[in-house]
Amino acid sequence: MAAMNRSYVIILANGLNGLGAVRSAAHAGLKTYTLLTAQSDLSAYSRFSQYRFLLPLNPTVNDIRPILDQLNNNEGGPGVLLACSDFAAELLGKLKKEGYSNQHLIVPTTETTEVLNDKKLECQYMEQGGITLPKTFYNLEEDVPETFPLIIKPRTFREYKVLGAKNVIIHSLAELDEFKRSFHAHLDQFIAQDVIQGGDDNLWVCNVTFDQNQELSACFVFKRLGTMPSHYGVTSLAISQNNQALREECAKIGKALNYTGPAMIEFKKDQYSDTYYYIETNPRLGMCNWFDTRCGINNILACTQAAYGNRVEFAPQRNNFVYWNFFGDLIARLEDRENLLAIVFRYIALLRRRRIGALLYWKDPQPALRYAKASITDIAQRVGRKLRERFG
Structure with a gap:
């Protein structure tokens, strides 16, 4: 100590x-x-x-x-x-x-980071390593998908500005043709993948740390229940649930990549086949790392111990704890036009579980107050726009 x-x-x-x-x-x-x-x-x-x-x-x-x-x-x-x-x-x-x-x-x-920060290189690398991926299209200029919906992803975070979003969902060949016309000069900056069928609760995330021997020294697993934007965004609502199959898959990915350090590895379970499809690896701390810590798996501590050449042992993760970004989740569901009564009942049901706020922490209240103020202003502006559209 x-x-x-x-x-x-x-x-x-x-x-x-x-x-x-x-x-x-x-x-x-x-x-x-x-x-x-x-x-x-x-x-x-x-x-x-x-x-x-x-x-x-x-x-x-x-x-x-x-x-x-x-x-x-x-x-x-x-x-x-x-x-x-x-x-x-x-x-x-x-x-x-x-x-x-x-x-x-x-x-x-550096080579591994460059691969993981480029979706085309990442998916090609994973396919070669035998990891199960959704069907992926690398050449949007020539590839002709036969099934929809598709998700269009920028190859790197720099292309978010080109697309104006983290991804775009395409529901038909006509929409794909329109996308190609709109972004004809940038098609080599995107890939497309089949959308794996299933709701938000089929999305799984593993926040992990690999030590200097590329061994999995920490792993926290949770299932998403909501994202912002809805269905294709970052976590806004989740529940901690252990998943041994995904732990083993993460260990396999770490070895394949010769990986050291923190990572956020995402999967989606197909609702029909029960197959877990690899979505992506982010070569950094996961967004919900505070959730990890409150559930007993501190990836920041794991990284520190690994850097100093020490081992770290955690008790099994605490399961069935809920991560909740209230304002982010609410805005996403309202944008998705989810029934307001259904949202209320969903949130009431969550009250019976132990909850970990994305921002709210009684020992550190100021960030939550700042975020809440910005969110309330955003909601008020959205409501104002809707009312003006409706009543002129």
Whole structure:
């Protein structure tokens, strides 16, 4: 324990991912430094984010290296760098490729990060490794899918701006032709996949850590119950449930990728065949890492121990706990035109379970208050627009 008291982490924070990581680090008793690209980031409002550095909006390794060197000198040794976004994961990969050693880099190789941050390369790699994927189309200029719906995905996070969203659902050949006309100059920046049949509760997520021997040292499994946007977005409602088959699949993926560090691995279970299809691996901390911690699996602690070459043992995860981003989930369901009464009954049913708020934490209330204010303003504006459309 004395060794852990001298440990510290440096979190490249981003939104809910970063806030959860800061809280999880504090929960583990780790001294934490937070690197932010915006003063308005949720982590900036956390009482646990006491030591903060503001970076440029799109930082480079040259922007963060002096800070890391300074912290090494101040603390008398290296801490552990943790990424909370795809962009931050790329930065850490570049540092690792340069041989940077003033801080511990518990991250996959640059080559692995580049593969996982490009959906085309990732899916091709997984197919070659024998991982079960939805049917995938890599050449939208020439490929002619026979079944719908399809999900169109940008190859990297940089193409989100091109598409204007994280993905687009195509329901017919006519819609696909229209998409091709609209994005004819960018078709090589997307892939398409069959949509696996099943509701949100067929979506599974594993937040994991692989140690420096590529062994699965921590794994937290949950089933999604809601996403924002609905059906094809990030987690807004979930329940912790162990799944040994997915644990084994994660261990297999880690070995195939020669992977070290934190990752978020997603699957979807086909409602007809009970087959689990691989969706993606994000080479960074998962967005719901605070959920992991509250259910007994602290992936931030696991990463820190792995970086220092120590083993970490967790008790079995606590199951049937509910993760709830109330405002995010409510907005997503309203946008999806879900029946209001059904939403109310769903939420009432959740009250009988132990709930973990995505933001609400009584020891750290300020981020939730800020998020709630922004969400209420957003809902009011949406309602106002609907009323103006309806009544002129």
